[in-house]
Amino acid sequence: MKILVINPNTTTSMTEKIGIAAKAVARPDTEIVATNSQDGPASIQGYLDVANCIPGLLAEVSRHQDVDAIVIACFDDTGVDAVRSLVNVPVLGIGEAAYHAATMIANKFSVITTLSRSVPGLEHNLMRYGLAQKCARVRATDIPVLKLEEGDPATMFKIKSEIRDSIEQDNTEAIVLGCAGMADLMAQLSEEFGLPVIDGVAAGVTFAEALVNNRLGTSKIGAYSRH
Amino acid sequence: MKILVINPNTTTSMTEKIGIAAKAVARPDTEIVATNSQDGPASIQGYLDVANCIPGLLAEVSRHQDVDAIVIACFDDTGVDAVRSLVNVPVLGIGEAAYHAATMIANKFSVITTLSRSVPGLEHNLMRYGLAQKCARVRATDIPVLKLEEGDPATMFKIKSEIRDSIEQDNTEAIVLGCAGMADLMAQLSEEFGLPVIDGVAAGVTFAEALVNNRLGTSKIGAYSRH
Amino acid sequence: MKILVINPNTTTSMTEKIGIAAKAVARPDTEIVATNSQDGPASIQGYLDVANCIPGLLAEVSRHQDVDAIVIACFDDTGVDAVRSLVNVPVLGIGEAAYHAATMIANKFSVITTLSRSVPGLEHNLMRYGLAQKCARVRATDIPVLKLEEGDPATMFKIKSEIRDSIEQDNTEAIVLGCAGMADLMAQLSEEFGLPVIDGVAAGVTFAEALVNNRLGTSKIGAYSRH
Amino acid sequence: MKILVINPNTTTSMTEKIGIAAKAVARPDTEIVATNSQDGPASIQGYLDVANCIPGLLAEVSRHQDVDAIVIACFDDTGVDAVRSLVNVPVLGIGEAAYHAATMIANKFSVITTLSRSVPGLEHNLMRYGLAQKCARVRATDIPVLKLEEGDPATMFKIKSEIRDSIEQDNTEAIVLGCAGMADLMAQLSEEFGLPVIDGVAAGVTFAEALVNNRLGTSKIGAYSRH
Amino acid sequence: MKILVINPNTTTSMTEKIGIAAKAVARPDTEIVATNSQDGPASIQGYLDVANCIPGLLAEVSRHQDVDAIVIACFDDTGVDAVRSLVNVPVLGIGEAAYHAATMIANKFSVITTLSRSVPGLEHNLMRYGLAQKCARVRATDIPVLKLEEGDPATMFKIKSEIRDSIEQDNTEAIVLGCAGMADLMAQLSEEFGLPVIDGVAAGVTFAEALVNNRLGTSKIGAYSRH
Amino acid sequence: MKILVINPNTTTSMTEKIGIAAKAVARPDTEIVATNSQDGPASIQGYLDVANCIPGLLAEVSRHQDVDAIVIACFDDTGVDAVRSLVNVPVLGIGEAAYHAATMIANKFSVITTLSRSVPGLEHNLMRYGLAQKCARVRATDIPVLKLEEGDPATMFKIKSEIRDSIEQDNTEAIVLGCAGMADLMAQLSEEFGLPVIDGVAAGVTFAEALVNNRLGTSKIGAYSRH
Secondary structure: OEEEEEEOOOOHHHHHHHHHHHHHHOOOOOEEEEEEOOOOOOOOOOHHHHHHOHHHHHHHHHOOOOOOEEEEOOOOOOOHHHHHHHOOOOEEEHHHHHHHHHHHHOOOEEEEEOOHHHHHHHHHHHHHHOOHHHEEEEEEOOOOHHHHHHOOHHHHHHHHHHHHHHHHHOOOOEEEEEOHHHOOOHHHHHHHHOOOEEEHHHHHHHHHHHHHHOOOOOOOOOOOOOO | OEEEEEEOOOOHHHHHHHHHHHHHHOOOOOEEEEEEOOOOOOOOOOHHHHHHOHHHHHHHHHOOOOOOEEEEOOOOOOOHHHHHHHOOOOEEEHHHHHHHHHHHHOOOEEEEEOOHHHHHHHHHHHHHHOOHHHEEEEEEOOOOHHHHHHOOHHHHHHHHHHHHHHHHHHOOOEEEEOOHHHOOOHHHHHHHHOOOEEEHHHHHHHHHHHHHHOOOOOOOOOOOOOO | OEEEEEEOOOOHHHHHHHHHHHHHHOOOOOEEEEEEOOOOOOOOOOHHHHHHOHHHHHHHHHOOOOOOEEEEOOOOOOOHHHHHHHOOOOEEEHHHHHHHHHHHHOOOEEEEEOOHHHHHHHHHHHHHHOOHHHEEEEEEOOOOHHHHHHOOHHHHHHHHHHHHHHHHHHOOOEEEEOOHHHOOOHHHHHHHHOOOEEEHHHHHHHHHHHHHHOOOOOOOOOOOOOO | OEEEEEEOOOOHHHHHHHHHHHHHHOOOOOEEEEEEOOOOOOOOOOHHHHHHOHHHHHHHHHOOOOOOEEEEOOOOOOOHHHHHHHOOOOEEEHHHHHHHHHHHHOOOEEEEEOOHHHHHHHHHHHHHHOOHHHEEEEEEOOOOHHHHHHOOHHHHHHHHHHHHHHHHHHOOOEEEEOOHHHOOOHHHHHHHHOOOEEEHHHHHHHHHHHHHHOOOOOOOOOOOOOO | OEEEEEEOOOOHHHHHHHHHHHHHHOOOOOEEEEEEOOOOOOOOOOHHHHHHOHHHHHHHHHOOOOOOEEEEOOOOOOOHHHHHHHOOOOEEEHHHHHHHHHHHHOOOEEEEEOOHHHHHHHHHHHHHHOOHHHEEEEEEOOOOHHHHHHOOHHHHHHHHHHHHHHHHHOOOOEEEEEOHHHOOOHHHHHHHHOOOEEEHHHHHHHHHHHHHHOOOOOOOOOOOOOO | OEEEEEEOOOOHHHHHHHHHHHHHHOOOOOEEEEEEOOOOOOOOOOHHHHHHOHHHHHHHHHOOOOOOEEEEOOOOOOOHHHHHHHOOOOEEEHHHHHHHHHHHHOOOEEEEEOOHHHHHHHHHHHHHHOOHHHEEEEEEOOOOHHHHHHOOHHHHHHHHHHHHHHHHHHOOOEEEEOOHHHOOOHHHHHHHHOOOEEEHHHHHHHHHHHHHHOOOOOOOOOOOOOO
C-alpha cells in the first residue's frame, strides 16, 4: 500500500522529519511518500497561513494520483475537507488522527501546540469533531513552528514544562503533540512522564493503513460528493 | 503482534464469524485470538445483558495475559472501561472503533442495530464519546442478535430496507453495522448501496494494530489507574 | 410502603450507616430494608469495582421481590440501568437523586467525592443525566471509601477544606456529598458552611417515596423493556 | 408540614383542580394550601402571560409567610427564580418537577402541552435545566388552557391522539402532561396507554415533601442570595 | 426612524447616560427616545429585580406606539420575550446585542458586570442565545449598579482590574461591559487596553437601525405570535 | 463610510445583483464597493470550491486598502477568518450576518440553500457560531447557484415550496435565504409567506455599518493577531 504524507508548508526539513516519523510506524510493505507543497507559507500558524497553504496543498495532491490514502501533516487539519472532495481514498489530518487515538487510550487528553494564535483553530476543530469534551486543554508553548527545527534546548524545556503543568493542573491522562514538527519527541516524552504521548503523524499513518485494510474510502454521498 | 478479540456472549457461532472477520483485515504477522466468555448471556441486548456479561468477560480477559491489544466484540462496548482498568495494553470496543472509523471517511453516519431496546445504550455511548453529533440516527431492525445467525433471507431484506431508508431520510453518508453478528455483510452491502459500510470488528482489529504500532497503551493516570 | 436500600459493596458498617441515614428521613410508615451485596468488592472506587459489584447487586435485588421502590446506595449509580430492566418499581441511584435535589435548591453545585479515580465516572454520569452544566466541579478528597469508616479527624478536615475551596473557587451554591459513606455528615456541614449539603441516601429515599406516591414505576417501553 | 401550591393565573376552577391533585398525593400530615394570584391573566400561554402573571404571583407568595415549601403550579415555571430569591424554603415549578420525575423512571419522555405558542418557552426551560436531551419532543394540542376546564370530549380525544403519535413517532417512554389543567388525567391515561404519565402538580408536591424531609432549603449563596 | 430605548429601572440619571450613549452612535436621521419605567426597582440586580421590573417596562412600552424599533437597556435582557410578543417591530436587549457584536469582531469575549448575584442570569442568557461557547467568562466587579453613577475612582479601578485579569487569565479577545451604567466607558477602556470594548446600548441602537433598514420586524409566527 | 462587498466567485452577474442588494439597504452616505475575485471558481458549492476561492478572495481584499468594513458575500462564510487576520476593520460573512439577524427577530429559523453538498458546511458554521440550536433545519433546493441567475420560473417554484414545507414541518419562524444569488427575493417572499425573510447581503452591510458606528474593529489579540 502507498500512503501520501503531505506537509502543506514548504519547509523541507520538516518534511524529512515527518517522513522519518511516518516510516517508523508504517508496516514493512507500506510505501510512504513524504512530500510538501511547492508554494505557500514556510509554516502554518493561524488562520491566514491555514488559508494560504490550500492552493499548494491541492496542487501537490493532484501530482500523486495512484496512492491508497492521504495524510495531511499539518496539525490544523488544513484542507482535509477539500482534499476529501477531490479523491476517493481515505484522507486524514494529523490533528484529527491524534485526537481519535487519544480517546482510545485515555479518558481525557491535553494538546501542546506552538503559538497562542493557533489555539482557537484547534479548539474549533475539536468542537467540530465532537472531541472537545475529551480535551482538558489546548496549551501553547509560544514557540514558533520553525524554531522547533533548530534543536534549541530551551524549546524542549518549554514543552516539558507545559506537559508537567498539564498533568498537575488539567488532570490530563495523555498528551497530544500539536505540531508535525514535534514528531520526533513522542517516545522520549512518553517514557519521561509516564503517560501516553501521541504524535499525529504516527497516528495518521497507522489509521490510514487501518482504513485501507478495511477497504474503506471517503464517502462520495453528501458532503464530499462530486455533484 | 497478538490481538485478543473477545465476544462477551457465549454463542460460539458468533465467535467464529468474528474470528473470520478479524483475520480478514489483520496483517499477516498479527495473531488473532478469537474467544468468548465461558459464562453469561447468549446474546447482549439491552442493559441487563450488558451488565450480566461483565463477570464472564473479565474472567476471559484474565485467562489471556500475553496479548498486545484487546478488542471487545460487542457493539455496546460492554466492559471496555473495566478492562482498561485491568490491563496496560490498548482496549477497543467495536462500537467505539466503528464510530471513529465512520467519522474519518464521512461527515455523517447512521447505525443499523438489532433490537429497539439496544438503541438507548448506543445513543448514550455516542454521546459519551462526543460522536452523537456525527450520527444521523441509530436504527433498529428489531431482528434479535441470534436470528442473524440463522441466515434467514428476511433478515437481509430488513437490514437492506433500513439502509435504504437511512440514505433517503437521514441524509447519511456511511452505514455502521451495529452488531458483531453482521460482520460478514460489510463488503456486499457497501457495493450494493455505493457508500462505505463499516464493521466494528474489522475497525477494532485494525485500529488496535495501529495503536500497538504507535507504541500506545492505556493511560494509567486518572480514570484507568490502579490506585 | 417498603423501600429496598442496597449497598452494592460488602462492607456492613457502611450498610448500617446507610440504613440510619435512610430511616432518619423516611416517613414513619415507610419500611426501610437496608442490605448489601453478599459477594463483590468491599468498596467501589473506579470502573473495575463498578463492574465487579454488578452480579452481587443483581442477586441481592432478586432476593427482595415485594418492595415498592429500590435505592442503589452507591454514588456511581452502578447497575441502575440493569436493575431498572429487571423490575417494575422505581429505581434510583443515590448519585442521581442527589444531583436532582441539588438543582431544585441551587443554581450550581459541587460534588466532594473520595478518590480521583472515581471522578471521570461521576462526570460521565452527570453528562448523561444532562446535569453536567449545573455542576461547578467534582472534587476528590483522595480519601479511600473505607477510610471514611474509621472516624479519623484528618478525614473530616480534608472534606471541610474541599468544601471551603469549592465555595471560594467554584462559586458553588450547594454541596453534594459524593459517597454513601458520608451520609452522616450532612446536617453538621450544612450548618457550619451556611449552604445546603446534600446526601444521596436521604435524597434517594425521599424521592423514592415521592415516585411511589405518584404511582409511578419504571417505564417498560423502550430502554428498560423486557423484550 | 405546610405546602403552598400557587396557581399563578386567576382561574379558580383550575386552582380547585390543582388542590385536589395535590391532596391526592400528599401525605396525611401535609397541609396543602392551594391558592391563586388575585390579579393577572386568566391563563398563561406564551411569553406575555408568563411576564404578566409575575406581580400577582409574588404578591400571593408574600401573603403566606409560614409555609415549608412552595409549588408554583404553572407548567412554564413562571417566576420560580424570583420566588427563590424571596424565600428560604424550597420552591419548585411543576414543569421542572415533572421533568425530573420523568428522567427517574424513563430514558426519554415527551411533553403534551396546550398552545404551540407555549412550546418555545418549555423547550427553553428544558435546555436550561439540562434535560432537553431526555425530552423526545414537546407536542402542542392547540387546545387553549381554559378549554381544558370545559370537559369537551374532543379535548380528551386530541390529547390521546398526541400521546399515541408520541409513542409511535418519538419512541417516547413516558408522557409529561404539560399543563396544570391536565392534573386529573394522569391515572386514566397511564392505564390506557401502558406507560408512565406524569403530572407536574403531583410531582411538585411530593418532591417538595422530599426536600423538606431532607431539611433542604433554597441556597442563599449566589443566584438566589439577598445581597 | 424612531428608536425607543427603555431603561427598565427608575433611575433617571442612568436613563440620561443611556440616552447620550444611544445618540452618540445613532445616525443623524434617527430619533432616539430614551425613557424609563415609571414604577419598579431603582436598579436591576438578580432574579427578583428582573421579575419586578416587568410591569413597569410593559407599561412604558405601551405608552410609545409609533416607534420603529425598541431597545431594552438592561443588560439582563429583562422582558425582551414579553415585549416581542406585544409589538411587530424589532426588539433588542442590550446584553443580546453586545454578545452578537462581540462574536463579529473576536473569537472569544469576556463580560464585566456588577454583582455576583447577576452572573447566573447572564450565563443563562448566553446559553439560551447559543453564545456561551464564545464567552470566556462572566466576571463580577461586585460594584452595585447605582454605585456606578457616583463617579468614584475606586469603581473605575475595579473595572480596569477585571479587564486586565480577563486578558491575562481568560485569553479573552474582547470585553463586553455588562451594565447599561457603564455605557460611557467604552472608548476610554478600548484605547487603554488595546482591544475592542463593547457597550450594549451602542450595539443595541445600531443593530436596531440595521434591522429596520432590512425591513425586518419580530416574527409573528410561533413564539411571539398573538394567538 | 466605505464598505467593501466581495463576491468570492468570478460570476459578475452575481456581483451586480449583490451590489444592488447592498445599496438598497445602505445609508445614503455609505459607499458600497461591490467587487469579485479575479480568479477562482464561478460558483461556490461544497468544500472544494470553498477552498479554491481563497487565493482570489485574499488578492481582491489586498487591492482595496482604504475601506471601513468588509462583507464577504458568500453564504459559506469562506475566508472570513483569514481576512480577519489580514485587516483591522470589521469583517462579516453574509451567512453569519443573516443567522445573527434571524435570532434577533425570531425564536427559530430555517435556511434555504442551493445544493445538498453545501448543507454540511453551513451546519458546521452554525455549530461553530453557537447558533445551530436556533436553526430548525438547513434545506437544499438542489438548484445550482448559477441556475439562480437564469430567472427560470421552476427555480422560484422550488424555493417557495421549501419555504412552505419549512413553515409546516420545521415550525420555523423566519427564513434565511442561503445564497448570495437569492438577494433579490427577500421582500417578495416575506410578503407572500407572512414571516421575516432574511438576505445575508442586506444583513451583512447593515451590521457592518453598525459595527463601524460603534467604532469596533476586528480584535488583534488572540485568534486574529498578526504575531
